[in-house]
Amino acid sequence: MQQQGKDTLSLTTRRLDNQRGTLAGNGNLNLKATTVDNRHGHIVAADKGSLTLAAKDTLDNQSGRLEAGNALQLRASQLNNSQGSIVAAGDSATLTVGKAIQNAHGHLEAKTRGIK
Numbered sequence: 001m002q003q004q005g006k007d008t009l010s011l012t013t014r015r016l017d018n019q020r021g022t023l024a025g026n027g028n029l030n031l032k033a034t035t036v037d038n039r040h041g042h043i044v045a046a047d048k049g050s051l052t053l054a055a056k057d058t059l060d061n062q063s064g065r066l067e068a069g070n071a072l073q074l075r076a077s078q079l080n081n082s083q084g085s086i087v088a089a090g091d092s093a094t095l096t097v098g099k100a101i102q103n104a105h106g107h108l109e110a111k112t113r114g115i116k
Contacts, residue, residue, distance in 0.1 A: 025049055038064035081106035
């Protein structure tokens with residue numbers, strides 16, 4: 001799914017299955033779900049867009065890519081970023097994880113202010 005305009009793209013669902021898929025916004029991208037499966041997937045807020053992703057339970061980003069042209073805010077109960085990539089290309093990344101983070105061979109990056 002790719003947004004055509006530059007406004008904010010917001011999506012709320014129970015389960016987001018983006019395995020090997022692409023979910024792209026040209027502006028800000030706001031996602032809210034109980035679980036997010038982004039294995040081998042790509043979720044991106046392009047240009048100067050910010051990405052806000054909230055998963056009530058599990059965010060599975062194994063070999064996936066979460067990318068924001070600006071800031072990135074991520075909230076989940078559990079995060080699996082094994083061999084995955086989480087990037088805030090133009091600003092800070094804020095990750096709030098309640099239980100566990102798995103990041104074996106994963107990549108976390110923020111360009112200007114670091115990861116909080």
